[in-house]
Each structure stands twice: as structure tokens, then as C-alpha cells.
Amino acid sequence: MFASCADPETLSGLSWLWCYLTTGKHLAFYGAFGTVLLLLAVTAPVALAFGFGGAVAARSRIAPLSWLGRAYIAVVRGVPDIAFFLFFVIALDQGIEWLRHKAKCPDWDQPIRQGSDFVVCAEAKMPLSTSAQWVHEVYGFWLAVFTFALVFGAFAANVLYGAMRAVPQAQIETAEAYGMTRRQVFRRITVPQMWVYALPGLSNLWMVLIKASPLLFLLGVEDIVYWARELGSTKTPQFTAYPHGDWRMWYFLFLLVFYLAFTRISEIVLDRIMLRLSHGQATLGSHKRTGPIGMNKAGPP
Amino acid sequence: MKTLILSTALLALGSGAALAESHMQTVRLGTEGAYPPYNFLNDAGEVDGFEREVGDEICARAELTCEWVTNDWDSIIPNLVSGNYDTIIAGMSITDERDEVIDFTQNYFPPAASAYAAPSEDVDLTGGVVSAQATTIQASHVADSGAALLEFATPDEAVAAVRNGEADAIFADKDFLVPIIEASGGELMFVGDDVPLGDGIGVGLRESDGELRDKLDAAIQSMKDDGSLNELLIKWFGEETQTFE
């Protein structure tokens, strides 16, 4: 990286440490923090959208749609996220390729499943195997976003479903008395009003999401935990210019501080938002929210 | 710790210019990146090691454009069969179990010995606690041997368990243990007899990829024939290592 780092064996003390901490591997480690933050920033709104869809579906008067929404909430919430991540991404990837295969290679005559192999035509590969590595990485990132959003969307749906029901009945009735249609009531009363009820549950979900980010590693994104493990493990002199013992403790300590700081900042920001949202709202104790709490359970069974 | 880890650390191999053929194919080489000296990430974060050199050479000889991808060991086969990369070059021993699901080229590393390492000579290798990396042929062997198997996700953790006394011994590829024992300064030593396991290490491929296998097979054969494979073996594993005849 730096010219002064050309021969690490001659270095000692701080200059050694400086060179050590600026190896390509460490830069990848620092970059992974960006990946994690970006993923969280992208996933949160997408998951919220999934959750909104799920909640609206679960409330629907059309029975099949309502079942679908409820089934989504019940099933995805019922499965531990790790178990879900372990097979879902491969399934999703194969599903996408299968669809592309059907669309792009209609005259393909070989079976797609050959023994344990999953074979689609070259044009259906996602991304194409000739694509540059960064394309593969971006694709992997979006698969991860989708999977995370699907899982956390189920929890968000549960929160929003409860929040929609918590909007005071009197307000709905007043709106109906003014002659609003169901759709108008939903758009003008329920949705704007529900946020204050949903925020505590949603902010808790955000906290859970932050702490789920080590699972990124399962989804094929090289995240901070992957690098911390890799960098911290014992390095023998044969394979590195910077040999060291088992330093995982220090790397994980660093991660611990990162997560604690991140949670704390989130708590402060969310408290501010809550304060603003509940401004003028006469809910009991809404002005002194003390921290996030588990999502309410008033969702569909 | 399972799914595909699309590494940042890759290189499209530059052999292209010299062999500028019109129909060059991009082959994605999957490896673990955590098993020195076979494969590991070097300080720059790139895949390095014996298999990196072998893989690059095979690709050059087979006139393929190759790209390295790292993937977690536990899910390295599911991701191969589902097409996320095309080959596995990750110190994977050829076994009957694996051969049922995927194909292997001929071996590029001779049938290797696995060995026990422990802090002292007098450990009970069949009645004590032996650590190994989960889902390796070594783990199966320990489970069969009667010893209490202690499984870890990475080989490093398995070694650490012996250092901190959780396990009496570790059972792993001998070549993986050699540098660790050398660096330990007498803290760890080989114990018991070496155990030959597997049929050597080969390149893993999907069963439906017969054409690619033939190409790689031919390239490995030519490396065996002109002795360049043996040179690499000696470079990475030392003078005493087994070589091809």
C-alpha cells in the first residue's frame, strides 16, 4: 500500500501497526462497514414496503388475499432467520434463473435438473458468467437485500397490522360520517395516523435488523464479521508479512463497540422522531418513550 | 456461515492477451480462501497459495479466462451444483461420497496423509476429545474412530481448541498442520501415525460439465508430464512432500 510498508519485517511499534492496518485485506474490512450500512439503509425501506403490503393484504376483505397476508406473517415470523437464509437464497437464485431460462431459451431440450445439478442455458444465468465480478457482487447484494426485506417485512407487517387497528375507532367513524369511502378513510385517516402507533415496534425492528447484520455472511456478502474472523485468526509467517497469534478477540471487540455505538445512535435518533411524531398526540406516556420495545403481538394469529 | 461469498478479491487472469482466441470462455473458480497453504487470502486480500498457482496455470493451458471466487466451505458444493461458479479448487479430497454428487478431474495433489497434532505425546487418540473442521473427511474419520468429536466451522478454530485445552488433539490434513506446528515452537507436535484419507485432491465440477472436465483434465495431465506441477508442490509444501512420479 505505502512505500514505507514494503518490508514489514524491519518495522516495529506504531509504524508496523500502521502498515498492518492498511493492508488490502484491512481496507476490504473497512469497506465492509460501508456495505453493511448501505445494506441496512436500503433494506429498511424495502422491508417497510413488504410489511405495508403484508399488513394491507392481511386486512383485506378478499378472503384469499387476507389468508395470503396472514400466512406470510405467520410463516416467515415463525422460522428462525438463519434457517430461512440458509436455503432461501439458493432457491431464489435458482427461481430467477429458471424464469429467465423459460423466457430466453424456449427451445432448450435438456432437463434443468440433471441429478443434483441445476443447469440453465448460458443466456439465462444471473448474472451472465461472463460478467465482471462486480456485477456478481451487486447481484449478490440485491439478493441479500431482498431476503432480509422479506424476513423483516413479515415482522413489520405484524407491527403495521397492529398499528392500523390501533387507530381510534372514533376517528374512522367521524371520517365515514363525512362521507368518505373506505379507500379514502384508509388513505387519509388510517395511514397517516398509524405511524405513531407503529413507530415503537418499527424502531425495535430496526434494532433487531442491525443486530442481524452478521447474518449477511450467510447470504454471500463479505461482511464485517467475515473479515473480522479472517483477519483475527492466527497468521503463520509463511503466508503473510504480518504474522500474529489469535487476535480475534480484538477484532470482535472492535465490532462490539461498533454495534453498541450504532444501536445507541439509532436509539437517540428514533427517540427524537417519536417525540416529533407524537407532538400534540394525547397518547398516554408517548412523550417519554424510554426505548424501543418488542413488537406488539396484536397482529393476526 | 454457509452461502456463496462472492469475493472482492479476484482477478480476471491476464493470460488472455497472449492467447487471444476468439472463443474464450470465462470459468469461475470457487475456493475457500482459508486453508493455507492450499488457498488463503494474502495481505492484499487476494486469493493466494498453491491452488491459486495451479488454477492459474491450468486455466492458461486450457485457454480459459478464469476468475476466482471465495465461498464458505460448508456450502461450497451446493453453490457449485446450483451454478454460482464452475469449479471447486479448495483442497477438496476426492471421496466416493462427493463423487456421487459432483465430478472430479484427476488429482492435482497426491493422496495426502492426515495427521493428529497435540500438545503432548501421550494423548488418547481413540478415547479422548479430538477436534476437526466440521464436514470434512477428517471429521468423519474421528467420528468413526471412537474419539469424542468436537467440530468447528473453520480449521483455525479447531486448532485454537487444542491450544486452549478444549480438545486433546486436532485431526487435519498434514500439510495444513506442518506450518502451524513449525510456528508453534514446540507447543504442538504430531502424535500417532499418519492416516491416508481420500484419493488426493482434484478439481470439483458439475456432473453435467463433461467438456470442461476434459479440458481441465488435459491441462493437469500436461502439468504432471512436464514436471511443473511437482515444482509447485515443492515450492508450497517443501522438499519432503509427496510428488507425482
Next chain:
Amino acid sequence: MSCYDTLMEYGLRSLGYGERLLPRSDFTLCQQVVLIGSGMIWNVYFGVVALLSGFALATALAVGKASRSAWFRKPAQWVIFLFRGSPLFIQFFFAYFLFLSLKGQVPAFDALTSAWLGAAVVLFFNTAAYSGEIFYGALQSVPKGEVEAADAYGLSGWSKFRRVVWPTTLRLAWPAYTNEAIFLFHATTLVFFSGFPASRQQGDALYYASYFADKTFNPFVPYPILAGYFILLTLVVIGVMGLIGRRLNRHLPDAAGARRRGGFRTIFR
């Protein structure tokens, strides 16, 4: 070999009874269902132990965090912050290191590095911190009127807390606490996955599911089986917690309505 035989051989494999060797070839669906189910014993064990023992500490933490004395408040705040603010995965890692060094000093701590005790201890602290925060929030929103009524009846100190404040707190906290229980059972899958080593191939449901995924090279059978078990477990948790919740609310005139309102109030705080 019939499925019944498989059940006899592997039904308690996760505890070390039955066949010593796991199936090595010719895997049947029955073997997968039985072994993964056998692993569920551990998930249920960890979940139940941590939930029951964590409840006591959670109560103490909630009361401590609400205390006026900094001597009680600060430690409670820190325990809650530390365990709620970091991923469980990292907690397992540090706990394992800590237990190892404790074990080096004092042989009496030997069992701590085994999952059955060590992981249970970590999960205990973890769930106590989360539940403590939930209870604390509920404690803050106990209606003033109830407390004043208790004063009017001449209740004070311990008996006021035990007979008025705490039951109301629990009632308010119950929906959120149910969620915590669900999360806790899900979190038990992390024990062998990234926390403690599996010894003698005795592990939890996820351990066996990944064993089969490795051996059969097909993740699409064992993981959905695991998911199925957990959906069942979650339903049972929701059911049991619902029964207790109904009992907590039994004196209220309109149990359903009160529960809903109560539930929401806890989350507004």
C-alpha cells in the same frame, strides 16, 4: 429399516442415546425428520431454561432501571444496554473466551465451556436484558390511578408492588414479552452455529439440518423440515403465552378489548 426403528435409534441422539454414528449414506426423509426433531430438544431446553431463569433477572433489571438510586439504576442500565446493543453472535464469542479463561483459573467452572451450561448462561443474560427493557417500559406506564388506589387501601412497599404494580406491569408487557419469547427460541439456533462447538455430534436442530445439507448436498429438504418444526414451536409459544396472558387479564370486564388496548399502551410508552 422402518421409520419406527429410526425413531428408536435416533430419537434421542442429540442427548447421546441410541446409535453412536450418524447415518452416513442412503439418507431417508424419516432419518432427517427424526434427527432434526431430536435436535429440537436442545432448542426447547435452551429456550425454556433461559426464559424461566431470565424472567427473575428481568424483573430485577426493570425495577433496578426504574430505581431512584444510582447504585441500582446504573448497573441495570448497563446490563440492558450491553446485551441489547450487541449481536448475540458476538456475545457468544466473548462468553466462550471468558468461560475458557475462567476454566483455566478455577476447575469448578469446567462445565461452562459446554453448550448445555455456557450457552444457557448467555441466553439467560440476553433474554433478561431484553425482557428487562420491556418490563421497564411497562412499569413506566402503569396507570397512576391504580397506584393511588393501592395507597388509599393502605398498601405500601412490597405488598403494593407485588399485588398491584407488578401484575399490571406484566399485563401491559405481555404482548411484547411474547414476541421476545419467540425471538429467544429462534436465537437458540445460534448456539452451535456460531457459539459453542458441538461435541460427539450432539447438537440442536440446526446442527443436524446442516449435517444433512452437507451430506446430501441438498439444502432444500433439511432446512424446510427445520422451518416446519420452528413454526410449530412458535405456535405453541404463542398459545402458551396467550393462556397466561388471558389469566393475567381474567379480572378485566372485556378481556379481549383490554388486552388490545393494554398491548398498545405498552408499546407507546
